[in-house]
Amino acid sequence: xxxxxxxxxxxxxYAVVGLGSRAxxxxxxxxxxxxxxxxxxxxxxxxxxxxxxxxxxxREQGAAEVPAYGPDRFAEMLDKEDVHEVIVCSVDRxxxxxxxxxxxxxxDVITEKPMTSxxxxxxxxxxxxxxxxxxxxxxxxxxxxPVHAKVRELLAAGAIGEVGSVHFEWLLxxxxxxxxxxxxxxxRANSGGLLVHKSSHxxxxxxxxxxAEPESVFGWGRLFxxxxxxxxxxGLARGYDRAHADDRAADDPFALRIADDPVLRSLYLDAExxxxxxxxxxxxxxxxxxxxxxxxxVRYGSGTALSxxxxxxSPWEGYRVAFTGSGGRLELDVLERDHVAWDSNAPGPxxxxxxxxxxxxxxxxxxxxxxxxEGGHGGGDRLLLDAxxxxxxxxxxxxxxGARALLCGLAANRSFETGLPVETGGLL
Numbered sequence: 002x003x004x005x006x007x008x009x010x011x012x013x014x015y016a017v018v019g020l021g022s023r024a025x026x027x028x029x030x031x032x033x034x035x036x037x038x039x040x041x042x043x044x045x046x047x048x049x050x051x052x053x054x055x056x057x058x059x060r061e062q063g064a065a066e067v068p069a070y071g072p073d074r075f076a077e078m079l080d081k082e083d084v085h086e087v088i089v090c091s092v093d094r095x096x097x098x099x100x101x102x103x104x105x106x107x108x109d110v111i112t113e114k115p116m117t118s119x120x121x122x123x124x125x126x127x128x129x130x131x132x133x134x135x136x137x138x139x140x141x142x143x144x145x146x147p148v149h150a151k152v153r154e155l156l157a158a159g160a161i162g163e164v165g166s167v168h169f170e171w172l173l174x175x176x177x178x179x180x181x182x183x184x185x186x187x188x189r190a191n192s193g194g195l196l197v198h199k200s201s202h203x204x205x206x207x208x209x210x211x212x213a214e215p216e217s218v219f220g221w222g223r224l225f226x227x228x229x230x231x232x233x234x235x236g237l238a239r240g241y242d243r244a245h246a247d248d249r250a251a252d253d254p255f256a257l258r259i260a261d262d263p264v265l266r267s268l269y270l271d272a273e274x275x276x277x278x279x280x281x282x283x284x285x286x287x288x289x290x291x292x293x294x295x296x297x298x299v300r301y302g303s304g305t306a307l308s309x310x311x312x313x314x315s316p317w318e319g320y321r322v323a324f325t326g327s328g329g330r331l332e333l334d335v336l337e338r339d340h341v342a343w344d345s346n347a348p349g350p351x352x353x354x355x356x357x358x359x360x361x362x363x364x365x366x367x368x369x370x371x372x373x374x375e376g377g378h379g380g381g382d383r384l385l386l387d388a389x390x391x392x393x394x395x396x397x398x399x400x401x402x403g404a405r406a407l408l409c410g411l412a413a414n415r416s417f418e419t420g421l422p423v424e425t426g427g428l429l
Contacts, residue, residue, distance in 0.1 A: 013390075014042035015111075016084040018075070018099050019091025020051040022268055023113055026382060027088050028055050032064035034383075035390040043082040045070045046091075050272035057267070075099070079106050089113060092185055093192050097122030100137060101129035109136040111389055115201040116403030118193035120411055120428055123404055127429070130400045137400035138389060141205045144398065145384035148355045148371045152322070152333055153210050155369070160359055162328025164211060167307045171203055171320040176341045178293070178313030179255050182227045182284040187291055194291040196222070196410035200311055203320075205398065205406035210324075213303035214405055219422040220413030222292035226314035232285025242286055243279040245270065250283070254343045257281040297413050298422075309409075316340055329361035404429065 015031060017024050031041045041059065044052040044067055052069040059066055070078040078084065087103040089096050089112040097117040103110050116139050117123050130137055143149055156164060173181075181199070185191045192198040208214065225231065232238030237255070241247040244256035259265045259281040269280035282288075293314055299307040319336040334356045353373055360366035374380010388394045412423040 013039040013085040016043040017088045018045040020046040020055045024090040030386045032062040038390040048275045054267040093118040097125040104129040104133045104135040138397040139403040141398045142378045142381035142385040145381035147374045161326030164326045168323045169309045172315035173313040174318035183282045187289045189290040201406040204409040213301040217300040218412035220297045220416040222295035225294040227284045228289045229287045238285045244281040255284045332358045
C-alpha cells in the first residue's frame with residue numbers, strides 16, 4: 002500500500018447504520034477530529050433509544066443532532082438527507098443488505114469488519130459493487146497499527162527471504178473473550194462465528210503481510226470453555242439468563258455489570274424496552290452456537306503455509322506471530338493485558354507491549370525497534386480514520402480485501418462441518 006492524499010473537495014455527508022458501541026468511533030470523529038472533512042447527516046437503527054444516545058454524545062462534543070430513521074426508511078434517508086456515504090456498523094448478518102442497497106442508490110460505503118457474515122452476503126456485496134462500480138472500504142484497522150506496518154515493511158524488503166510458513170496465535174482473555182459470548186455474536190446466524198467476526202482482522206493481516214491469497218483451508222473447532230454444558234461440568238454455571246437485576250449473578254466473575262457503565266447503560270440497558278436485546282447474557286447459559294477454540298491450516302497461492310489458533314478464554318490477552326523464511330525468522334510478540342481481576346471483568350485500558358525480533362541465518366537475533374501508536378488498536382483507529390475521512394496515509398482496504406479475509410473463516414466453518422479441507426476458489 003502506498004501513501005496517498007486525496008482530501009475531499011468539500012465535507013462529505015455520512016449516514017451511520019447501526020448505532021451500537023462501535024459506531025461511537027465514527028460519530029465521535031465526525032463531531033471532533035474530522036469535522037472539517039465530513040459530518041454525520043443521519044442515523045439509521047432499529048432502536049430509537051440508541052440513536053438518541055448517540056445524538057446526546059454529539060451534543061456533548063458541540064455538534065448538532067441528526068435525524069433518526071428506521072431501517073424501513075433507509076432509501077428515503079439517503080435522498081432526504083443528501084447522504085454521500087454510508088457507514089455500516091450494524092449486526093454482521095445485515096451488512097450485505099445495507100452495503101448493496103447503498104451501492105444501488107449510488108452511494109459509497111464504509112463497513113465495519115467483517116464485510117459480511119456468510120457466503121451469500123459476500124456474493125451480494127461483490128455483485129453490487131461490480132454492477133454499480135461504487136466504492137466499498139472495509140475498516141481493517143489492524144493494518145494501520147505501526148507495529149504491523151513494520152512487519153510488512155521487513156517482509157516486503159526480503160529480510161527473511163521467501164516466507165515458507167507463518168504461525169499465528171491470538172489469545173482473548175476472560176474479559177474480552179467472554180464478551181463475545183454475552184452478546185449477539187454468540188449466535189452463528191448473526192456473526193458467522195469468531196473466525197468470521199474476529200479473525201477476519203487476523204486473516205486480512207496475513208493476506209496483506211504476504212501479498213497472497215488463501216487457496217485451501219482445513220479447520221477444527223469446538224465450544225470448549227463457555228456454554229451450559231461446560232459451565233455445569235466445571236462448576237462455573239449460574240442459573241440466570243442475563244446478569245442485570247439477578248442476585249444469582251452477584252458472585253459470578255463472568256457477569257457484566259451493565260448498569261455501572263454509563264455508555265453501556267445508555268446504549269443497551271435503557272434501550273432494551275424497544276427490542277428486548279440483552280447485552281449482558283450469561284456466558285454459561287444455553288443458546289451459544291459458536292466456537293471458543295479454533296485451529297486452522299491454510300495454504301496460500303504463494304506456497305506459504307499458515308497455522309492459526311484462536312482461543313477466547315485465556316488468562317492474558319495478546320498474540321504471537323512468527324514467520325520462517327528461506328533467509329531467517331521474524332517474530333512478533335504482543336501483550337495487551339497481563340491478567341483480568343476476578344472482581345472486575347469489564348473491558349478496560351490495555352497496557353500494550355510489543356517485541357519484534359529478526360534473526361537471519363548464521364546471525365544472532367536482533368530486536369527491531371517499534372513504536373506503539375496512541376489510541377485504539379495500537380494507533381490503528383486514528384490512522385484508519387485519517388484514511389477514511391481525510392484521504393491521507395495509505396488507502397483503506399476495499400471489497401476485494403474484505404472478501405479475501407472472509408474466505409479463511411468461511412472455508413474453516415465448512416471444514417468444521419465436513420472434516421475435510423476446503424478449496425477457497427470454489428466458494429465464490
